[in-house]
Amino acid sequence: MPHATPKVPGRLFGLFCLASYLLSLSYGATFLLSLLIGSRGGNEHDAGSVISAAMLSTFAAVLVSGHLSDWLGAPRSIALFGLLLAAASLGFALTPGFGSLLLFFGLLLGLGWGVFYTLGPIIVASLVSPTQRAKYFALLSGSMMTGIGSGPLLGRAATALGWPVTSAFFIAAAASLMGAGLFWRLGARLTGAQATSAARISWRATAQVLGSRAVLPIIMVGLGGAVFGGLSSFQTSYAAGRSLDYSLFFIGFMSAAISSRLLIAGFVVKRDPLRASCLLSGLMLGSIVLFAFGVHSGAGYLLAALMLGVGYGLTYSVINGLAANEAPPGTMPQALLLFSLAYFIGVFGFPLLAGKIIVERGMPALLLTVLAVAAQNWLITVARLLWRRSRERAAQAA
Known part of the structure; x- marks a missing residue:
């Protein structure tokens, strides 16, 4: 044993x-x-x-x-x-x-x-x-x-x-x-x-992982990292443009992300991962909508940060498990490594584009770009749920 x-x-x-x-x-x-x-x-x-x-x-x-x-x-x-x-x-x-x-x-x-x-x-x-x-x-x-x-x-x-x-x-x-x-x-x-x-990463293992369903949570973590990196890296500029205190964002995001991971992550990861990721990425999308169109006071600012903290914090845990579980046999370590690399591409790579957008087009253009990224992230989960449902119906019909 x-x-x-x-x-x-x-x-x-x-x-x-x-x-x-x-x-x-x-x-x-x-x-x-x-x-x-x-x-x-x-x-x-x-x-x-x-x-x-x-x-x-x-x-x-x-x-x-x-x-x-x-x-x-x-x-x-x-x-x-x-x-x-x-x-x-x-x-x-x-x-x-x-x-x-x-x-x-x-x-x-x-x-x-x-x-x-x-x-x-x-x-x-x-x-x-x-x-x-x-x-x-x-x-x-x-x-x-x-x-x-x-x-x-x-x-x-x-x-x-x-x-x-x-x-x-x-x-x-x-x-x-x-x-x-x-x-x-x-x-x-x-x-x-x-x-x-x-x-022990190799081209062969990488091709196996990227050719499996594990590629979808890997893409999602990159998109989620871009949302987090784009918003967090320029939150001081966002807050200054609205005469807000940027500490509200970090207090709200940090407290929501930590408390949700410690208190309810154990419950969430036991649920259907596709439904959970759809709900949580939808919550993250809703927070970006609020950042773009609904923040007019400190209370609205704090609410948007709390929503982002819960949605982003718990989505990460769910899709991390999906990447491990959907990897081909014998490639789980490589899948988790690619998961980390995708996260770093989003969280460190996107701020370069985000900064350029702010300078050339302004903060509203960045928020619309982040909104598009978050929508893409959510649509992946919607598509996966619809695909699974269609397969279940086909199996029942057969």
């Missing part, structure tokens, strides 16, 4: 979640880049270019993360590349103007975040039994989402105290150093947390 994975000690996993929270602050702080670069004479297109630079290095990070884990162990690989998150935050704060040097720090951000985002869940999977994974994945994602949401709130707190927005990046850098240090110390205690399967 295979050896059952023991339950991870609560204190150990608590330190793991704390370290994850600290590292996630650096990525969350990038949502302030539009504000920071704007204060230096740049515009949203410049900010989008910096964020999208991370997309290229993230690919490299995801593809080599398994080899790194074989060499150093997953926790210490995260610790090493967590230093790059600290360096990126310091670079954003200290670089004058908005020149090409910021693109370099965007590349560092992608390397650090890609390794952490890929290996973190694999560590959890190696620590707990399959029956415990849903619970511990929810705790990990809640920790990461809290860190991501706290990053821009640091900027709002700095502004309220009369400090420059760069203060948020300095704090994020210090937090990443602490997080990296925690992961390094945890390395000896998180034994067996390797990621050999992440290293």
Whole structure:
């Protein structure tokens, strides 16, 4: 019989979640880049270019993360590349103007975040039994989402105290150093947390996955990432144009995403995944409609953020399971790797287009573009439900 994975000690996993929270602050702080670069004479297109630079290095990070884990162990690989998150935050704060040097720090951000985002869940999977994974994945994602949401709130707190927005990046850098240090110390205690399967991507496996039904949730996570990246990266510009406080967005989104993942994700993932993804992606679409046409006050702004947090946060969990379950036999690790890559294309790649749209056409044009992306995402689920129903009717008729 295979050896059952023991339950991870609560204190150990608590330190793991704390370290994850600290590292996630650096990525969350990038949502302030539009504000920071704007204060230096740049515009949203410049900010989008910096964020999208991370997309290229993230690919490299995801593809080599398994080899790194074989060499150093997953926790210490995260610790090493967590230093790059600290360096990126310091670079954003200290670089004058908005020149090409910021693109370099965007590349560092992608390397650090890609390794952490890929290996973190694999560590959890190696620590707990399959029956415990849903619970511990929810705790990990809640920790990461809290860190991501706290990053821009640091900027709002700095502004309220009369400090420059760069203060948020300095704090994020210090937090990443602490997080990296925690992961390094945890390395000896998180034994067996390797990621050999992440290293085994091939053209053949990729073709198998993309030729199966798993390609649909992979496309969906890319589209959902584009919605999240496009809105979050330029939320400071959106709020300024409507005389609103951008912290309302991040408070609403973060609280809804975390609470829904921790409180009702276990219930949702047990439902019919196609119906659940249709309902949740429809809720996300409704939030974009509200952002585009219905936000006229702080209350409406907060409501739109809450809807996005629930819709986006839970859709991700559902389609992640679909990607794993619909992958051809023997290709589940590759399907999850492609799922992560598609997410990074959306969340890091779309801001480049979004910034260009804002500069050339204005914020309303961006909102209509994001609305079209969200509608496409929802229509995939509608089409899948209709196709399944037609097959069921054909089977009954036969």
